[in-house]
Amino acid sequence: MTLSTKHVLLIIAGGIAAFKSLELIRLLRARGCAVTCVLTKAGAEFVTPLSLQALSENRVYADLFSLTDESEMGHIQLSRSADLVVVAPASADLLAKMAGGHADDLASTVLLATDKPVLAAPAMNVRMWLHPATQANVATLAKRGVHFVGPDEGAMACHEYGPGRLSEPPMILAAIEALLDPGRRPLAGRHALVTSGPTHEPIDPVRYIANRSSGRQGHAIAAALAELGARVTLVSGPVAMPDPPGVAIRRIETAAEMLAACQNALPADIAVFAAAVADWRVANATDRKIKKTPDGSAPGLSLVANPDILATLARPGPERPGLVIGFAAETNDVAENATAKRLRKGCDWIVANDVSPETGIMGGVENAVLLVTAGGIETWPRLAKEEVAKRLAARIAEALQETPHPGPLPQGEREKKSPLPLRARAAEQTEVGGGVRPPGSENTAP
Numbered sequence: 546m547t548l549s550t551k552h553v554l555l556i557i558a559g560g561i562a563a564f565k566s567l568e569l570i571r572l573l574r575a576r577g578c579a580v581t582c583v584l585t586k587a588g589a590e591f592v593t594p595l596s597l598q599a600l601s602e603n604r605v606y607a608d609l610f611s612l613t614d615e616s617e618m619g620h621i622q623l624s625r626s627a628d629l630v631v632v633a634p635a636s637a638d639l640l641a642k643m644a645g646g647h648a649d650d651l652a653s654t655v656l657l658a659t660d661k662p663v664l665a666a667p668a669m670n671v672r673m674w675l676h677p678a679t680q681a682n683v684a685t686l687a688k689r690g691v692h693f694v695g696p697d698e699g700a701m702a703c704h705e706y707g708p709g710r711l712s713e714p715p716m717i718l719a720a721i722e723a724l725l726d727p728g729r730r731p732l733a734g735r736h737a738l739v740t741s742g743p744t745h746e747p748i749d750p751v752r753y754i755a756n757r758s759s760g761r762q763g764h765a766i767a768a769a770l771a772e773l774g775a776r777v778t779l780v781s782g783p784v785a786m787p788d789p790p791g792v793a794i795r796r797i798e799t800a801a802e803m804l805a806a807c808q809n810a811l812p813a814d815i816a817v818f819a820a821a822v823a824d825w826r827v828a829n830a831t832d833r834k835i836k837k838t839p840d841g842s843a844p845g846l847s848l849v850a851n852p853d854i855l856a857t858l859a860r861p862g863p864e865r866p867g868l869v870i871g872f873a874a875e876t877n878d879v880a881e882n883a884t885a886k887r888l889r890k891g892c893d894w895i896v897a898n899d900v901s902p903e904t905g906i907m908g909g910v911e912n913a914v915l916l917v918t919a920g921g922i923e924t925w926p927r928l929a930k931e932e933v934a935k936r937l938a939a940r941i942a943e944a945l946q947e948t949p950h951p952g953p954l955p956q957g958e959r960e961k962k963s964p965l966p967l968r969a970r971a972a973e974q975t976e977v978g979g980g981v982r983p984p985g986s987e988n989t990a991p
């Protein structure tokens with residue numbers, strides 16, 4: 546989205562997360578959005594006016610009683626000059642002032658005087674966030690129409706864990722875009738292919754090999770991409786999850802059927818392979834139920850490797866989706882294994898998670914992932930799988946924003962005309978040694 550006609554007034558309060566406001570300014574400026582910063586006295590302990598000024602390419606305001614500021618701009622004009630007022634980070638203190646109608650510094654005065662929509666991104670220690678006073682203030686503000694993004698849950702600078710982390714700048718940006726242009730959805734016109742759930746590999750007509758994948762993560766990703774406007778084809782193994790709204794479902798059972806359904810769904814701009822595809826199928830599966838033998842001996846099953854769906858669809862060529870994302874379910878050395886897998890498979894990003902039984906992730910409702918890209922490894926906090934999906938969708942939208950919109954190109958032409966930026970592509974990758982894959986590690990997300 547271009548925000549080139551828009552103007553954001555960004556209020557930065559005193560919190561450890563204030564440094565992330567610098568990245569938010571960069572993202573807004575990259576979209577052509579004008580940014581004017583207001584810094585609280587405490588905020589200036591964490592980021593300097595000089596950094597804000599350099600990144601926003603605009604004057605930074607901090608003092609309510611500056612004669613020059615009042616003659617040039619004035620706090621009332623400042624409060625109304627923007628299309629949207631964003632408070633990021635919003636400290637517990639500033640939220641309390643907003644709820645109480647205080648106006649004892651420039652930030653709180655601007656917030657009381659503004660007639661524009663306000664978006665707050667809270668950030669504070671988990672106890673401060675969960676305190677009934679803060680919760681009551683947030684409820685009051687939400688009732689008055691203040692919009693909120695976050696906070697996220699995760700490890701905090703104060704070595705505690707829980708809700709209170711500032712939302713990541715791309716998420717705040719997505720919330721800003723949604724408020725400034727509610728009708729617009731950043732993935733409109735894009736086609737996303739998502740796989741989800743386990744595969745079932747038959748032994749005979751009544752028995753099969755399966756795994757513990759619930760499909761919750763893949764289904765949530767399909768829903769999150771659809772919410773951002775993408776046309777989504779969800780290729781799903783057998784799951785008990787309800788169908789995500791607004792998504793075209795292709796139901797399959799085996800890995801071979803999943804590969805065929807994915808290939809049939811091309812071309813796609815985005816492909817997210819979250820399914821837990823069985824690495825092997827039974828070579829000698831029978832058409833008739835295998836009977837118990839009188840002597841009690843067990844039948845011998847011989848296994849054969851399934852097609853590698855991620856590697857097949859990530860292979861360079863005109864049909865390759867613009868952004869290919871694989872999942873890695875690991876039980877040890879998660880970062881190392883995921884980094885190697887990204888290169889080995891030729892995909893752009895890997896979402897890696899630790900599925901050791903003690904994490905409760907496989908089949909559970911939460912996920913703690915690493916996002917591995919050509920640019921490095923990001924550690925995301927443990928979040929509900931729906932939140933992981935929303936974050937991933939926001940990151941995908943951000944990556945595709947930097948590429949020209951593909952438009953209605955004929956099949957096969959898109960990849961040639963719409964290359965992703967370097968950081969989102971694996972074009973520079975080289976194959977690394979095959980290595981030995983742990984059982985069940987193929988393309989798997991819980």
Ligand SMILES: Cc1cc2nc3c(=O)[nH]c(=O)nc-3n(C[C@H](O)[C@H](O)[C@H](O)COP(=O)(O)O)c2cc1C
Nearest residue numbers: 558559560561562585587588636637638639668669
């Ligand atoms: C090192 C340090 C980190 C802090 N981090 C936070 C924070 O993340 N969130 C918060 O609400 N307050 C935090 N505080 C407290 C605020 O800075 C303090 O409440 C201040 O009065 C907020 O002022 P403001 O709301 O005008 O910006 C922190 C204080 C210190 C000294």
